[in-house]
Amino acid sequence: MNNTPEQLHHDEMQHTLRDVQSLLTRRKLEEDLVHRQEMRNHELVENLVHKQNVVRITEKLNTLHPADIAYILESLPLDDRLFVWDLVKADSDGEILLEVSDAVRESLIESMAPAELVAAAEQLDADELADLAPDLPKQVMDDVYLGLDAEEREQLRAAMSYEEDAVGALMDFDMVTVREDVSLEVVLRYLRRFDELPDHTDLLFVIDREERMLGVLPLQRLLINDPDKLVGELMVTDMLCLHPADKADDAARAFERYDLVSAPVTDRDRRLIGRLTVADVVDYIREQSEADLLGQAGLREDEDIFASVWDSVKNRWAWLAVNLVTAFVASRVIGAFEGSIVKLVALAALMPIVAGIGGNAGNQTITMIVRAIAMDQLQPGMFQRLLRKELSLALLNGLVWGGLLGVLSIVLYHSWSLGLVLTAAMTLNLLLAAFMGVMIPMTMYRLGRDPAVGSSVLITACTDSGGFFIFLGLATLLLM
Amino acid sequence: MNNTPEQLHHDEMQHTLRDVQSLLTRRKLEEDLVHRQEMRNHELVENLVHKQNVVRITEKLNTLHPADIAYILESLPLDDRLFVWDLVKADSDGEILLEVSDAVRESLIESMAPAELVAAAEQLDADELADLAPDLPKQVMDDVYLGLDAEEREQLRAAMSYEEDAVGALMDFDMVTVREDVSLEVVLRYLRRFDELPDHTDLLFVIDREERMLGVLPLQRLLINDPDKLVGELMVTDMLCLHPADKADDAARAFERYDLVSAPVTDRDRRLIGRLTVADVVDYIREQSEADLLGQAGLREDEDIFASVWDSVKNRWAWLAVNLVTAFVASRVIGAFEGSIVKLVALAALMPIVAGIGGNAGNQTITMIVRAIAMDQLQPGMFQRLLRKELSLALLNGLVWGGLLGVLSIVLYHSWSLGLVLTAAMTLNLLLAAFMGVMIPMTMYRLGRDPAVGSSVLITACTDSGGFFIFLGLATLLLM
Numbered sequence: 001m002n003n004t005p006e007q008l009h010h011d012e013m014q015h016t017l018r019d020v021q022s023l024l025t026r027r028k029l030e031e032d033l034v035h036r037q038e039m040r041n042h043e044l045v046e047n048l049v050h051k052q053n054v055v056r057i058t059e060k061l062n063t064l065h066p067a068d069i070a071y072i073l074e075s076l077p078l079d080d081r082l083f084v085w086d087l088v089k090a091d092s093d094g095e096i097l098l099e100v101s102d103a104v105r106e107s108l109i110e111s112m113a114p115a116e117l118v119a120a121a122e123q124l125d126a127d128e129l130a131d132l133a134p135d136l137p138k139q140v141m142d143d144v145y146l147g148l149d150a151e152e153r154e155q156l157r158a159a160m161s162y163e164e165d166a167v168g169a170l171m172d173f174d175m176v177t178v179r180e181d182v183s184l185e186v187v188l189r190y191l192r193r194f195d196e197l198p199d200h201t202d203l204l205f206v207i208d209r210e211e212r213m214l215g216v217l218p219l220q221r222l223l224i225n226d227p228d229k230l231v232g233e234l235m236v237t238d239m240l241c242l243h244p245a246d247k248a249d250d251a252a253r254a255f256e257r258y259d260l261v262s263a264p265v266t267d268r269d270r271r272l273i274g275r276l277t278v279a280d281v282v283d284y285i286r287e288q289s290e291a292d293l294l295g296q297a298g299l300r301e302d303e304d305i306f307a308s309v310w311d312s313v314k315n316r317w318a319w320l321a322v323n324l325v326t327a328f329v330a331s332r333v334i335g336a337f338e339g340s341i342v343k344l345v346a347l348a349a350l351m352p353i354v355a356g357i358g359g360n361a362g363n364q365t366i367t368m369i370v371r372a373i374a375m376d377q378l379q380p381g382m383f384q385r386l387l388r389k390e391l392s393l394a395l396l397n398g399l400v401w402g403g404l405l406g407v408l409s410i411v412l413y414h415s416w417s418l419g420l421v422l423t424a425a426m427t428l429n430l431l432l433a434a435f436m437g438v439m440i441p442m443t444m445y446r447l448g449r450d451p452a453v454g455s456s457v458l459i460t461a462c463t464d465s466g467g468f469f470i471f472l473g474l475a476t477l478l479l480m
Numbered sequence: 481m482n483n484t485p486e487q488l489h490h491d492e493m494q495h496t497l498r499d500v501q502s503l504l505t506r507r508k509l510e511e512d513l514v515h516r517q518e519m520r521n522h523e524l525v526e527n528l529v530h531k532q533n534v535v536r537i538t539e540k541l542n543t544l545h546p547a548d549i550a551y552i553l554e555s556l557p558l559d560d561r562l563f564v565w566d567l568v569k570a571d572s573d574g575e576i577l578l579e580v581s582d583a584v585r586e587s588l589i590e591s592m593a594p595a596e597l598v599a600a601a602e603q604l605d606a607d608e609l610a611d612l613a614p615d616l617p618k619q620v621m622d623d624v625y626l627g628l629d630a631e632e633r634e635q636l637r638a639a640m641s642y643e644e645d646a647v648g649a650l651m652d653f654d655m656v657t658v659r660e661d662v663s664l665e666v667v668l669r670y671l672r673r674f675d676e677l678p679d680h681t682d683l684l685f686v687i688d689r690e691e692r693m694l695g696v697l698p699l700q701r702l703l704i705n706d707p708d709k710l711v712g713e714l715m716v717t718d719m720l721c722l723h724p725a726d727k728a729d730d731a732a733r734a735f736e737r738y739d740l741v742s743a744p745v746t747d748r749d750r751r752l753i754g755r756l757t758v759a760d761v762v763d764y765i766r767e768q769s770e771a772d773l774l775g776q777a778g779l780r781e782d783e784d785i786f787a788s789v790w791d792s793v794k795n796r797w798a799w800l801a802v803n804l805v806t807a808f809v810a811s812r813v814i815g816a817f818e819g820s821i822v823k824l825v826a827l828a829a830l831m832p833i834v835a836g837i838g839g840n841a842g843n844q845t846i847t848m849i850v851r852a853i854a855m856d857q858l859q860p861g862m863f864q865r866l867l868r869k870e871l872s873l874a875l876l877n878g879l880v881w882g883g884l885l886g887v888l889s890i891v892l893y894h895s896w897s898l899g900l901v902l903t904a905a906m907t908l909n910l911l912l913a914a915f916m917g918v919m920i921p922m923t924m925y926r927l928g929r930d931p932a933v934g935s936s937v938l939i940t941a942c943t944d945s946g947g948f949f950i951f952l953g954l955a956t957l958l959l960m
Contacts, residue, residue, distance in 0.1 A: 017859065018859075021859070065737070065738060067737035067738060068737065071737070071856075074857055075857055075859055077865065099737075188703070191703045191704055192703070192704055192705070192706070194703075194704045195704070196700065196704065197700040197703065197704060199739060200682075200739070200741065201700060202680075202682065202741070219699055219703070220676065220677040220681060223668070223671045223672070223674075223677065223699070223702075224671055224672055224674045224675070224676065224677060225672070226672070255762065256762050256763065256766060257545070257547035257548065257551070257579075258545060258547060259679060259680070259759035261680065261682070261741055261758070278741070278758050278762070279739035281762070282735065282736050282758070282761070282762060282765065283736065285762065285765055285766060285769070286736060286765060286769075289765070289766075289769030289772070289773075290769075290851060290855075292769070292773060293769070293772055293773060293776070293847060293850075293851055294847055294848075294851065296773070296776070296847070297843045297844050297846075297847040298840075298844065299844055299847060299848065304857075305848065305849075305852045305857055305858070305862070305866065306865075309869060309872045309873050309876065312869070312873050313873065313876060313877075316841075316844050316873075316877075317877075319840070319844075320837065320840060320841060320844075320877065320881065321881075323836065323837055323840040324833075324837060324881055324884075324885065326836075327832065327833040327836040327837055328833060328885070328888070330832050330833070330836065331829045331830055331832060331833050332829070334828055334829040334832065335826075335829040335892075338825045338826070338828070338829065341821065341825050341828050342822060342825050345818045345821050345822050346815075346818070347828075348814055348818070348821045348827075348828040348831075349811045349812070349814040349815040349818065350811055351828075351832075352807065352810050352811060352814065352831075352832060352835070352944065352948070353804075353807040353808065353810070353811050355832070356803065356806075356807040356810065356940070356944060357800065357803055357804060357807055359940075360778075360799070360800060360803040360937060360940075361796075361800060363777045363936065364777045364778065364779055364796050364799075364800075366777075367773060367774055367776070367777040367779060368774075368779065370773075371770060371773060371774060375770075376551075377554055377555055379497065379501070379555055382557075385557065385786075389789060389792070392789045393789050393792050393793065393796075396789065396793065397793075397796075397797075397800065401800065401801075401804055404804075405804070405808070408808070412815075456843065456936075457840060460836070460839075460840075464832065464836060468832070
């Protein structure tokens with residue numbers, strides 16, 4: 001892949017995108033024109049203006065890096081996207097398919113004929129192919145597989161055999177290896193035989209005859225040392241070796257912590273099988289942080305902003321349905337106290353305050369805990385300490401804010417006892433929110449589930465039903 | 481910085497952390513023992529077991545990478561943290577201070593004497609110093625400044641003059657430069673005079689006598705080409721040049737898109753002034769994604785999990801106060817309809833369903849939009865299309881889920897008209913949620929504010945007050 005495209009800058013990208021969009025708009029206007037003139041001038045327009053436009057869009061696109069074309073495709077609605085995709089489909093369409101988001105990729109693949117897909121897939125390395133494979137029709141994958149040599153087949157099989165969030169699924173196979181008993185001079189001569197080195201080559205892997213990792217030779221050691229020295233003298237032997245089954249999260253943290261550019265991936269016998277690069281790690285971190293953000297609202301990641309209403313429904317319905325059930329439960333809790341509400345209608349007006357503040361505070365707590373889990377900062381022994389802290393905070397907030405609202409309600413409703421019940425209920429509900437805000441993500445985490453997913457819906461369910469029950473219950477006990 | 485620490489692996493780190501924790505626990509147990517025996521055996525224990533423990537913790541820590549020590553410090557509560565910090569404070573404490581989170585850094589700096597801080601700061605490069613400077617007492621910075629040479633002072637001034645989210649604040653000054661009219665052989669000889677190359681050196685910067693960027697020579701071109709060739713023949717001239725005032729977000733996306741390891745930073749005259757590396761970009765991406773996640777719940781980023789209750793109050797009170805006001809407004813909306821509720825108490829039980837589902841759906845919409853803005857996928861012309869899509873989705877959801885709940889309420893309350901009002905109110909509130917879910921982040925974005933901050937609180941405020949008003953208003957109009 002080319003690291004130095006011409007159109008690099010953000011403003012330039014925006015400019016290019018606007019250019020493409022205005023060309024597309026003009027194309028549509030002209031098509032409308034043709035339609036309105038009942039196709040009379042059809043051929044004239046088709047031949048002159050329209051084709052000029054298409055040529056200009058195509059020229060523009062041909063100067064772009066695959067990642068930039070991916071960005072433009074993602075920024076266009078479906079019909080424009082497929083029109084542009086038809087123009088660029090060429091030797092880089094495999095790479096473009098890798099760069100676009102899942103939802104956009106699906107829309108592009110749907111528009112392609114099997115033969116085109118096979119041609120696109122054949123341009124890719126085994127590790128890239130493994131990323132694309134789940135989205136390709138089985139027949140296409142079978143065809144592609146037949147075209148691979150034995151080593152590539154083995155690599156593809158290996159890359160596809162790991163979980164999506166394992167190092168094995170992210171690694172590539174572009175390793176440059178050297179022996180320990182040669183001089184740097186020999187290594188330098190060996191490298192000059194390459195047409196190009198793999199991207200992100202900052203380390204040469206030193207292996208023995210059984211392909212076992214002995215160490216790594218950083219390029220910078222190769223460059224600053226005397227060419228007569230031996231690889232074995234200069235190699236680093238206490239480097240990070242990843243295993244393909246390692247969690248990608250852990251590997252990403254190691255890259256962050258130690259500022260790595262690449263790291264070897266080895267099997268249990270320390271045999272070199274691949275490498276992980278910072279480019280894959282960056283993509284992984286970005287995808288994860290998006291998934292976290294969306295997950296909290298109960299969304300999956302594969303809805304792009306141009307998704308059809310129907311795709312959006314599929315993405316969002318599950319948590320809405322959960323929310324419907326929890327809201328219905330909360331409603332029944334209130335229903336149980338209808339007698340009290342009829343006697344003192346102020347309860348109906350005040351109860352959403354108790355529930356709302358509880359939900360908000362609970363969301364703050366749960367967000368803190370989810371983040372700490374994501375950052376791997378939560379140790380087993382910390383549970384009690386955290387709970388104590390959040391409960392103290394809730395007590396303080398309850399007395400201060402609850403007290404304030406209690407006073408307000410006394411002013412509004414001229415009832416001291418109602419004010420006290422409100423303050424007490426708010427404090428208790430904030431304590432419940434703190435308790436559940438710690439318990440929900442910790443429990444999810446212990447069950448091996450992602451603590452971020454739907455956490456917001458769950459905590460709100462607790463604080464709504466709980467808040468109504470506490471407030472109306474206290475009021476029924478003390479005021480009726 | 482050393483890229484190849486001994487203790488690299490996640491499991492090993494966890495193991496080390498547990499070791500340190502159990503040593504700390506044992507130390508505390510022993511201290512308790514001494515206290516309970518009324519200090520009688522004080523000197524014996526102090527001299528033998530206790531000191532052995534301290535020595536073992538210190539030995540353990542001395543083998544660790546600064547980033548790992550930072551991780552351990554972040555994972556310990558304040559008293560243990562300061563105890564461990566006293567043991568490691570040594571030649572790497574400047575780097576450790578850079579690695580820890582803001583909140584933990586504050587707690588460490590508070591515990592240090594000015595002279596210790598000066599010593600720690602003096603170990604750092606100008607760009608690192610700029611990161612630390614805002615947290616250091618003024619007197620300490622003045623002392624450190626006096627110790628810098630003219631070039632370092634200029635670099636520090638430059639690095640500190642940019643906004644936190646600008647490329648200038650993230651760049652470093654570790655550039656290796658070459659001239660275009662020399663051969664690769666000369667470059668190779670020049671590099672051998674270095675003791676070490678800066679981390680993440682994948683490009684040599686080619687400059688003229690006025691320090692203007694002519695191009696970059698990737699190390700891989702240096703390695704694979706004939707040493708007789710000239711730098712000028714092989715350099716890449718259409719590389720990405722960042723400006724120090726560029727947004728870090730845009731730079732991070734460029735690094736992601738083009739899989740960069742480093743990029744030059746130049747001024748308006750194309751004079752080379754610094755470089756940005758992928759390590760800084762990875763840190764930036766991680767910090768941003770955390771801030772997004774926390775911001776949605778109305779939290780700022782500098783509260784660590786061990787923060788005191790008081791620090792947590794300061795972090796969380798602002799949005800809780802906002803929420804209190806919005807909840808109070810919602811309560812007054814209900815108060816305005818007390819007459820209707822007394823006549824038909826079922827309204828009190830059903831109204832939170834309308835508000836709750838609206839809030840949940842609104843949060844889904846707002847999360848999608850905030851994410852699209854963060855990914856730079858939102859073009860000006862898209863507004864109407866998005867709004868149309870979200871409104872269609874809301875209409876569909878309202879008719880389906882609202883219809884379902886309408887039927888349920890007919891079964892529960894034996895009133896057809898109440899069921900119809902519930903369905904209509906849910907549909908209208910979902911439409912309101914969709915409208916505000918698009919408008920709130922778009923407006924924040926146009927006003928140049930972070931659309932993620934507090935978005936969840938704001939949308940919930942709209943759907944609560946709006947939901948109560950719509951449902952109770954419809955009921956009053958149609959059922960009373």
